[in-house]
Amino acid sequence: EVQLVESGGGVIQPGGSLRLSCAASGFTVMTNYMYWVRQAPGQGLECVSVIYRDGATYYADSVKGRFTISRDNSKNTLYLQMNSLRAEDTAVYFCARDRRGITGSTDYYYFDYWGRGTLVTVSS
């Protein structure tokens, strides 16, 4: 059974750091595109970062230079190192698998499994 379990959230002062973890089971993290998606209170969904199968990464402009996505293949775990945190980073952070599926002759990508999320609150 595929499962994603986030941890590491909490209350942190502005300027502080946190590391989020996403432990995966039932599949291999390194063979998938893996995303961090966040949702501020009462707001919509924002893709924060992705790590591709080849290890390449992408960051939203809002977190570039402050957040770092990584994975530990031996632990089958995804991470998000968050530095220089700001009040506007307050959100529930989800990890999600970007699954590749084929319909007809076309490859599609979609987030088929999500974790339950971990809440990060940046406040003094």
Place this chain on the structure above:
Amino acid sequence: DIQMTQSPSSLSASVGDRVTITCRASQRINTYLNWYHQKPGKAPNLLIYGASTLQSGVPSRFTGGGSGAVFTLTISSLQPEDFGTYYCQQSHSTPRTFGQGTRVEIK
């Protein structure tokens, strides 16, 4: 980045009603469009991918359509468990962007 715009932002409908949500992309994205349903306090749940392919286990009252830049999600007969927020997402390019959401309330 590709911008996704949903309409309406919210709606209220009765059980049994037919409900349609529209999603527009800022550029053509072929059929690289997904739909998700989120209930309060939960992670989003995939309903449809590739604009019209129903994810395994999703009830057949959900239908997706469209291609290019305009897409629709239709619930043929609204059920009590369908309340929550619906999001479209483009998977044409990185970053994977979402619409702002459509909140569905049951009258």
